[in-house]
Amino acid sequence: MLHEPPIDYAALVRDDRVHTSLYRDPAIFEAEMDRIFNNVWVWVAHASELPEAGSFKTTFVGRQPVIVTRTSDGAVHVLLNRCRHRGASVCETKSGTSPVFVCPYHAWSYNNDGNLRAVPRAGGYAPDFDKAEFSLIGLRVEQYGGLIFATFNAEIEPLADYLGAARRWIDLFMKQGAGYGVKVAGEHTFRFRGNWKIQLENTTDAYHFPVVHKSFLTSLDDEAEEQFDVLNQGGFVEDLGNGHSVMVMMPNLVDLEQQLDAPIPERFRALAGELAEHHPPDQVRRIVRAVGGTGFNLNLFPNLACSMAFFRVLRPLSVDETEIRHVALGMAGGPEAGNRARLRIHEYFQGPMGFGSPDDAEAWERVQRGSAAGDDLWIMLNRGPNLAADGRRVGDVSAETGMRAAYQMWKRVMATS
Amino acid sequence: METGHGNVVTAIDLQTAVEFIWREADLLDAREYARWLRLWTAEGHYIVPIERDAADYAAVLNLIYDDAAMRDARVKRLTSRQSMAVTSAARTVRTLSRFIVAGASLDDIDVRCAQHLVEQRRDQMRLVAADITYRLVRRNGELTLDRKIIHLIDSDEALHGISYLL
Numbered sequence: 039m040l041h042e043p044p045i046d047y048a049a050l051v052r053d054d055r056v057h058t059s060l061y062r063d064p065a066i067f068e069a070e071m072d073r074i075f076n077n078v079w080v081w082v083a084h085a086s087e088l089p090e091a092g093s094f095k096t097t098f099v100g101r102q103p104v105i106v107t108r109t110s111d112g113a114v115h116v117l118l119n120r121c122r123h124r125g126a127s128v129c130e131t132k133s134g135t136s137p138v139f140v141c142p143y144h145a146w147s148y149n150n151d152g153n154l155r156a157v158p159r160a161g162g163y164a165p166d167f168d169k170a171e172f173s174l175i176g177l178r179v180e181q182y183g184g185l186i187f188a189t190f191n192a193e194i195e196p197l198a199d200y201l202g203a204a205r206r207w208i209d210l211f212m213k214q215g216a217g218y219g220v221k222v223a224g225e226h227t228f229r230f231r232g233n234w235k236i237q238l239e240n241t242t243d244a245y246h247f248p249v250v251h252k253s254f255l256t257s258l259d260d261e262a263e264e265q266f267d268v269l270n271q272g273g274f275v276e277d278l279g280n281g282h283s284v285m286v287m288m289p290n291l292v293d294l295e296q297q298l299d300a301p302i303p304e305r306f307r308a309l310a311g312e313l314a315e316h317h318p319p320d321q322v323r324r325i326v327r328a329v330g331g332t333g334f335n336l337n338l339f340p341n342l343a344c345s346m347a348f349f350r351v352l353r354p355l356s357v358d359e360t361e362i363r364h365v366a367l368g369m370a371g372g373p374e375a376g377n378r379a380r381l382r383i384h385e386y387f388q389g390p391m392g393f394g395s396p397d398d399a400e401a402w403e404r405v406q407r408g409s410a411a412g413d414d415l416w417i418m419l420n421r422g423p424n425l426a427a428d429g430r431r432v433g434d435v436s437a438e439t440g441m442r443a444a445y446q447m448w449k450r451v452m453a454t455s
Numbered sequence: 456m457e458t459g460h461g462n463v464v465t466a467i468d469l470q471t472a473v474e475f476i477w478r479e480a481d482l483l484d485a486r487e488y489a490r491w492l493r494l495w496t497a498e499g500h501y502i503v504p505i506e507r508d509a510a511d512y513a514a515v516l517n518l519i520y521d522d523a524a525m526r527d528a529r530v531k532r533l534t535s536r537q538s539m540a541v542t543s544a545a546r547t548v549r550t551l552s553r554f555i556v557a558g559a560s561l562d563d564i565d566v567r568c569a570q571h572l573v574e575q576r577r578d579q580m581r582l583v584a585a586d587i588t589y590r591l592v593r594r595n596g597e598l599t600l601d602r603k604i605i606h607l608i609d610s611d612e613a614l615h616g617i618s619y620l621l
Contacts, residue, residue, distance in 0.1 A: 223516060226518065227613040230616070253535050253538035253541070257528045257531060366516045377514075378514065381514075384516060385516065385517055390518065390614040390616050391503060393528075393529075393532055396617070396618050397538050397540045399540065399615075
């Protein structure tokens, strides 16, 4: 049997470029699933998706199907969605409430903490059959700011340390709950024929915005078009460590609890009028300022971005196909008018029929198609020198600093695993 | 039925509604979007839901929830040549059938039907199937489109970019 020589992952990522094989080589993809998605902290859910004891949702960690559950003690569990008997999935429902999961094949039943509670006709097993040995496999689970992550790696650092400097930006992002808290309010899901890292890069790429999203920009009123002129507002990109980065496009929308006396934009005046019927003026200003989301994208390696007003979640399917979810957010128990406005804003840009996402998806597919050309070419990430003098890595808003951060993490995880 | 003018007005029959729906389908396959806009009432809604049985589509996330202003903006985008998704959009051929009258009064009719749309883009041909409900209303003697709800068969599954009108 022939063996390929081992791949030198470190040689494929330089400080200012990555090798095209990172988009195209199925062997690299397989290694990524193992070394990244079966290893580091992967986002699986927001706390609002599990509102009560018994709540669950099904999702994936990398390519592995999992069930995310909340037990009666409030704890969150992430369980491999695979019966320990003969391997059938025990839940094919996207979300719901159930304290028990019963395998449809032979009716082995599991509590929502994963413990095997009953096996039909148990007398047919040997006397030393021990149900405790056949729980659903549980992953390690930790949360920060309502974001729930899971990992297969018992040795990895605590989530708080993994997120590090990104935690401050998660706190800022969640201020768009306007005091009510953030809740998931539906999602758009679509697939594109391209490698997952092309999408990972895009959430920290302001450079493409005026080019790819010209039709979106010209559909806006003048005031909003100026707000979305993202390259000319003094924004920046900062490497936050561990592959995470933040791209600030609208510096005046970093902290939604500041500048509450700023004038209400024209496009939100009708909403402000509607809210004023039931809320005092200061609360109206707080809600209206939060309703359009923040002015930044926080990229969390490897699969989540807290992007302005929504979560972007990516799921690698194969080396050249990726699934994207754009998760809409609302104010938990907040005013109906404000939440409706948030839904309409989400529909406007996001999803397979929005004014923005289809153009992004086309650009990503073009990268995958174009990268078939050439034998030994590189993807350039050399835009934007480091502007910080204090040891941080900060570039102007159009710099590729965030992509370099992600690929340095990729290199660290891939080369040392 | 008698009107104040002494003219006899009949309810909208299914054949008339179907002919309207087929003309609309022909406009959409031909990307005659400006003419399509003129089929609508000012207060009508064009909706592509994610959820099949939502009580109020305005209160939930949809793929499209367009009033007149959003329809105008959408058509502007789809005809602007400023969008790379639009300039490489799929060609479409759609067929509508299985028409059922879901409700009717003198000047409006609700029709349910099936749509099979085949799209071709680059090296890929896809079938996009949907149940569609139409509300057609008669205004000043003309049939107009007041509501169109397109329930994609896979609306709550992973979709792909769609840069044409359903």
